[in-house]
Amino acid sequence: MSDETVFVIIGASGDLASRLLLPALGELLVAQPERRVHLVGTGRSESSDAQWRKTVRRAFGTADAESALTGSIVSTPYIRADASTASGLRTILHALPEVDDGRVVLYFAVPPQVAASACRALKPKDLPPGTILALEKPFGDEEASARELNEVLRALVPERQVFRVDHFLGRSTVLNLLGVRFANRFVEPAWSAEHIAAITVRFDESLGLEGRAGYYDRAGALVDMIQSHLLQVLAILTMTPPATLGDADVRDATAAALRATHVWEDNAVRFSHRARYTAGTIDGRDLPDYAAEPGVDPSRQTETLAQATFEVRTDRWAGVPITLRSGKAIGDAVTEIVVRFRPVRHLPAGFTGAEEPAVLRFSLGPDRLSLSINVNGGSDPFALHRATLEAELGVGAQRAYVDVLAALLDGDPTLSVRGDAAEECWRILQPIRDAWARGDVPLEEYPAGSAGPADWDPDR
Ligand code: NDP
Numbered sequence: 001m002s003d004e005t006v007f008v009i010i011g012a013s014g015d016l017a018s019r020l021l022l023p024a025l026g027e028l029l030v031a032q033p034e035r036r037v038h039l040v041g042t043g044r045s046e047s048s049d050a051q052w053r054k055t056v057r058r059a060f061g062t063a064d065a066e067s068a069l070t071g072s073i074v075s076t077p078y079i080r081a082d083a084s085t086a087s088g089l090r091t092i093l094h095a096l097p098e099v100d101d102g103r104v105v106l107y108f109a110v111p112p113q114v115a116a117s118a119c120r121a122l123k124p125k126d127l128p129p130g131t132i133l134a135l136e137k138p139f140g141d142e143e144a145s146a147r148e149l150n151e152v153l154r155a156l157v158p159e160r161q162v163f164r165v166d167h168f169l170g171r172s173t174v175l176n177l178l179g180v181r182f183a184n185r186f187v188e189p190a191w192s193a194e195h196i197a198a199i200t201v202r203f204d205e206s207l208g209l210e211g212r213a214g215y216y217d218r219a220g221a222l223v224d225m226i227q228s229h230l231l232q233v234l235a236i237l238t239m240t241p242p243a244t245l246g247d248a249d250v251r252d253a254t255a256a257a258l259r260a261t262h263v264w265e266d267n268a269v270r271f272s273h274r275a276r277y278t279a280g281t282i283d284g285r286d287l288p289d290y291a292a293e294p295g296v297d298p299s300r301q302t303e304t305l306a307q308a309t310f311e312v313r314t315d316r317w318a319g320v321p322i323t324l325r326s327g328k329a330i331g332d333a334v335t336e337i338v339v340r341f342r343p344v345r346h347l348p349a350g351f352t353g354a355e356e357p358a359v360l361r362f363s364l365g366p367d368r369l370s371l372s373i374n375v376n377g378g379s380d381p382f383a384l385h386r387a388t389l390e391a392e393l394g395v396g397a398q399r400a401y402v403d404v405l406a407a408l409l410d411g412d413p414t415l416s417v418r419g420d421a422a423e424e425c426w427r428i429l430q431p432i433r434d435a436w437a438r439g440d441v442p443l444e445e446y447p448a449g450s451a452g453p454a455d456w457d458p459d460r
Contacts, residue, residue, distance in 0.1 A: 006104045009107050018055065024404075041056075042080070042081055049075075079092050146426050168232055170415050173337075176362065195342055217300055229326075257312055261311070269435050309322065331449040
């Protein structure tokens with residue numbers, strides 16, 4: 001039996017392919033040289049097998065990865081075709097290398113509307129058995145279009161063969177949540193509204209638009225980050241412990257958490273915020289006003305910073321505010337999950353100093369876990385003070401795509417977003433999008449390089 005995979009990147013010349021997918025594939029193949037991959041590039045642009053191989057070599061980058069190119073990569077055909085048409089897709093599918101019992105992965109690294117048109121144009125009978133369809137976010141642009149896209153996909157292949165890629169699910173910090181929660185007896189009993197007061201998931205970055213106005217100005221921070229990545233993190237933080245780490249158990253549990261998630265007090269006007277950056281300086285770099293960036297249409301009122309608070313309405317979590325926030329052009333950008341515990345029910349009289357509730361932090365990149373607790377001792381043996389236990393969790397952002405690609409080549413959908421979860425994420429945000437569209441939530445401003453509007457406090 002062959003263990004070769006035909007990995008087809010539709011959109012081979014794109015930013016995602018060259019900046020994230022190919023370097024991650026190179027890293028994966030260096031670590032796992034036993035894999036055998038036919039790496040097929042496609043696009044509408046003129047190119048050749050040799051040029052595509054050159055692109056792959058450049059993206060693989062390191063000398064080690066060069067050995068992957070000669071060892072694990074069996075072939076690098078380039079197929080010129082328009083993937084949004086039935087005839088273009090037939091051209092691609094007919095030209096694929098033949099492998100006995102191998103797996104074909106069609107990775108749509110193309111704009112979402114092209115991916116959706118391609119899926120509509122595909123016919124189940126044209127797909128080799130077991131074909132995996134991998135799609136990048138956004139999955140639809142609201143609940144109804146996500147549902148419609150899911151129906152199209154379901155008619156093509158079984159759900160387990162659809163990979164809605166959310167590379168956050170491959171981030172080591174996010175995966176580490178599973179180990180910390182489920183592999184330590186003392187954690188789960190404390191992991192509920194009874195002991196936790198609030199959770200914040202914050203993904204601020206110092207980068208501005210970086211020339212991606214075409215995509216970002218139509219998405220904004222709410223859709224780009226909260227709708228996809230941060231709601232997945234919320235689901236992993238709050239899901240009930242699964243029986244196994246198999247895809248059915250994990251994805252059932254995360255989907256159930258998302259189904260129970262709603263805007264705090266159902267009040268999107270009060271519990272959501274939006275802002276966009278004005279000109280400023282970050283790390284000595286001058287950033288122009290977002291509204292003046294090439295390709296931005298200021299009348300779209302796109303936010304570059306979004307924050308909203310949610311509640312997971314289950315017996316376990318009701319009453320715990322979970323705030324998700326993400327922004328661009330933030331000075332001293334913080335990327336972390338903060339779990340704030342409740343105060344002790346009774347502090348024995350005799351301690352001096354104030355008891356401060358415990359705080360558990362997972363920092364994302366560099367991945368670090370820290371637990372701040374009260375300890376006593378020193379010159380006054382009953383004086384409370386703070387001690388922080390810290391642990392490095394290891395690798396950073398680039399790994400995310402490595403783990404996602406490994407799962408994809410193995411045909412294991414655990415790290416991909418199931419169709420129902422994708423629909424739920426749109427459902428959860430709809431009240432906020434409606435409130436923003438009505439103008440009920442003002443679009444605030446913050447200078448690039450600042451921490452965002454001064455009166456927003458995601459940790460309140
Ligand atoms: P780009 O615009 O950089 O690349 C798009 C690619 O698609 C090009 O290679 C283009 O090549 C190809 N393409 C466009 N139309 C067709 C078509 N009809 N048939 C075949 N190929 C086509 O986009 P990105 O790489 O930035 O993004 C791709 C997807 O990945 C999007 O869904 C995006 O949301 C998602 N994504 C991107 C991230 C990033 O950092 N870039 C991060 C996370 C997700 P050609 O002109 O030769 O056809």
